[in-house]
Amino acid sequence: MSAPHIEVSGLTVAVGDVPIVSDISFTVPRGQVLALIGESGSGKSTTALALMGWCRHGGRIAEGTIRVGGMVIEGKSEEALSAIRGRHIAYIAQSAAAAFNPSRRIMAQVIEPALIHRIMTREEAEAKAVDLFRALALPSPETIGDRYPHQVSGGQLQRLMAAMALITDPELVILDEPTTALDVTTQVEVLKCFKAALAQANHGRGATAIYVSHDLAVVAQMADRIAVLLKGRLVEEGPAEQVLTAPRDAYTQVLVNAPHPVPAAPVGDDGAPVLSVRGLTAGYGRVVDGMPQIPVLRDVAFDLPPGGALGIIGESGSGKSTLARVIAGLLPAAQGEVLLNGSALPPRLEDRSLDQFRTVQLVFQNADTALNPAHSVRRILARPLQHYHGLTGAAADRRVAELLDLTRLPAEVIDRPVTKLSGGQKQRVNLARALAAEPKVLLCDEVTSALDTVVGAAILALIEDLRRDLGLATVFISHDIHAVSALCDKVLVLYGGTPVELATRAAFNGPRHHPYTSLLQSSLPTMDRAWLDTTRPPILRGFRVEGLCPFQPRCADAVPGLCDAVPAPLREGDGMRWLCHHSPSIKEPA
Numbered sequence: 001m002s003a004p005h006i007e008v009s010g011l012t013v014a015v016g017d018v019p020i021v022s023d024i025s026f027t028v029p030r031g032q033v034l035a036l037i038g039e040s041g042s043g044k045s046t047t048a049l050a051l052m053g054w055c056r057h058g059g060r061i062a063e064g065t066i067r068v069g070g071m072v073i074e075g076k077s078e079e080a081l082s083a084i085r086g087r088h089i090a091y092i093a094q095s096a097a098a099a100f101n102p103s104r105r106i107m108a109q110v111i112e113p114a115l116i117h118r119i120m121t122r123e124e125a126e127a128k129a130v131d132l133f134r135a136l137a138l139p140s141p142e143t144i145g146d147r148y149p150h151q152v153s154g155g156q157l158q159r160l161m162a163a164m165a166l167i168t169d170p171e172l173v174i175l176d177e178p179t180t181a182l183d184v185t186t187q188v189e190v191l192k193c194f195k196a197a198l199a200q201a202n203h204g205r206g207a208t209a210i211y212v213s214h215d216l217a218v219v220a221q222m223a224d225r226i227a228v229l230l231k232g233r234l235v236e237e238g239p240a241e242q243v244l245t246a247p248r249d250a251y252t253q254v255l256v257n258a259p260h261p262v263p264a265a266p267v268g269d270d271g272a273p274v275l276s277v278r279g280l281t282a283g284y285g286r287v288v289d290g291m292p293q294i295p296v297l298r299d300v301a302f303d304l305p306p307g308g309a310l311g312i313i314g315e316s317g318s319g320k321s322t323l324a325r326v327i328a329g330l331l332p333a334a335q336g337e338v339l340l341n342g343s344a345l346p347p348r349l350e351d352r353s354l355d356q357f358r359t360v361q362l363v364f365q366n367a368d369t370a371l372n373p374a375h376s377v378r379r380i381l382a383r384p385l386q387h388y389h390g391l392t393g394a395a396a397d398r399r400v401a402e403l404l405d406l407t408r409l410p411a412e413v414i415d416r417p418v419t420k421l422s423g424g425q426k427q428r429v430n431l432a433r434a435l436a437a438e439p440k441v442l443l444c445d446e447v448t449s450a451l452d453t454v455v456g457a458a459i460l461a462l463i464e465d466l467r468r469d470l471g472l473a474t475v476f477i478s479h480d481i482h483a484v485s486a487l488c489d490k491v492l493v494l495y496g497g498t499p500v501e502l503a504t505r506a507a508f509n510g511p512r513h514h515p516y517t518s519l520l521q522s523s524l525p526t527m528d529r530a531w532l533d534t535t536r537p538p539i540l541r542g543f544r545v546e547g548l549c550p551f552q553p554r555c556a557d558a559v560p561g562l563c564d565a566v567p568a569p570l571r572e573g574d575g576m577r578w579l580c581h582h583s584p585s586i587k588e589p590a
Contacts, residue, residue, distance in 0.1 A: 005030035011064035035223035090165035107145025155186035214452035217525035311484030507575035
């Protein structure tokens with residue numbers, strides 16, 4: 001048997017005297033993909049980055065050996081490691097937007113590793129980059145490099161980062177949660193491209209990959225082997241098929257069998273809604289004749305009863321977060337209105353009363369950027385208590401303790417800075433800060449997208465309990481269709497800012513849907529290891545025409561001469577409203 005390409009033995013990474021990962025050992029055959037999985041804080045990224053000889057600030061490789069293709073990694077000087085990183089070992093990060101310099105053109109950044117390591121001329125590197133753009137199914141491969149990062153989509157930027165990693169023909173590619181920030185349809189495209197690029201690299205050069213993820217369904221599509229980490233220790237490692245179908249360790253069994261959210265008790269529509277949205281059109285830039293220069297939302301409408309939950313789903317760029325910003329008053333609408341208990345809210349936050357501001361609270365997606373890292377939990381929660389309720393001193397301390405209990409945070413975190421908390425704990429503090437206002441409406445914008453499956457499920461269960469116990473009307477903005485279909489009384493589906501479906505939970509979990517909703521549901525990865533290879537790529541046959549069905553250019557069911565010529569009618573029935581020519585058995589609204 002030939003020697004393994006990657007060999008890690010007894011790896012311990014410590015910050016000071018505190019081990020972050022302890023006694024990690026594994027091998028990876030040449031050309032295979034090893035997935036590192038586990039919950040937040042388990043040591044996945046720490047282990048992967050140690051293969052590059054890199055540790056977080058203050059960290060060090062305390063013990064163990066690391067071999068990559070015969071190269072010894074541990075103990076090397078920073079100068080020696082610099083010659084390896086980007087040349088023999090490449091890294092694909094979670095956030096491509098953070099990896100690219102917004103002021104430089106894409107091509108210059110993609111070819112930079114090849115020029116730094118002097119392995120080809122600029123002309124050769126640019127030709128190689130175009131070949132990679134083509135292999136990664138990027139549009140206009142000959143010219144996309146002339147654009148700036150903000151001029152391409154998130155999924156395209158993620159693939160461009162893969163091109164940057166592969167430009168030097170590395171021996172090892174580390175992919176650190178590379179699709180976590182993507183919507184489900186974009187994730188499918190990116191995964192297919194990553195898998196094809198890695199397979200081509202493996203076939204031609206014997207490259208090996210480490211894939212860091214907390215999504216087992218994604219791992220099932222990508223990995224040959226799986227290593228499971230828990231609290232910095234390796235608890236199980238083996239062939240992907242065995243780990244996914246017959247896990248031996250109890251923790252691995254919890255991950256594999258992690259349940260979807262338990263369906264919540266539905267809330268009826270009886271009585272006056274606490275939140276109503278009527279004919280909402282919004283966007284960015286100057287508004288002319290009721291239409292913004294860059295329209296994002298078009299004619300959005302719904303009602304939300306006290307204690308009810310509305311789920312909002314759609315791809316990146318569909319307008320989900322923009323809708324939350326309009327409701328919260330952070331972005332004024334160009335047309336339409338938002339009503340709270342039947343009274344119109346001023347479009348601008350500065351025109352709203354303190355009580356109106358208090359009543360509608362937005363829980364942001366990323367707790368790391370939403371919370372001040374220099375402040376303690378006590379200070380973060382005390383501020384809204386003073387601002388909205390005038391509480392200070394002992395009264396504020398008592399209420400902070402109640403909020404910690406309410407969000408199931410241990411009392412001892414009260415004086416810790418948020419940098420000392422786990423991802424799940426930060427998100428609970430983020431939620432507690434919103435609850436400190438005692439709102440009637442809670443806007444949850446992708447609150448679990450940065451969390452692992454187990455921690456995310458716990459946060460969703462907490463929000464559901466709070467909704468039930470406090471009577472909070474909740475808007476869930478999410479890519480997690482399973483969670484939305486279980487927790488929400490109604491689901492609103494946005495495509496390009498246009499509502500294409502609004503369904504009760506029963507109807508949403510039924511067989512009939514708008515074609516776009518069907519595409520979203522079919523794009524959810526499964527544990528079937530053949531799923532990615534058998535999933536059909538979305539079609540594209542043109543561009544959106546204003547006034548016609550926005551989804552028509554991508555719709556597999558579009559009827560030539562009808563869908564591309566006649567505006568789609570709004571149809572209604574059986575707990576569902578959708579914008580589509582199809583549905584002969586559903587009556588049109590009166």
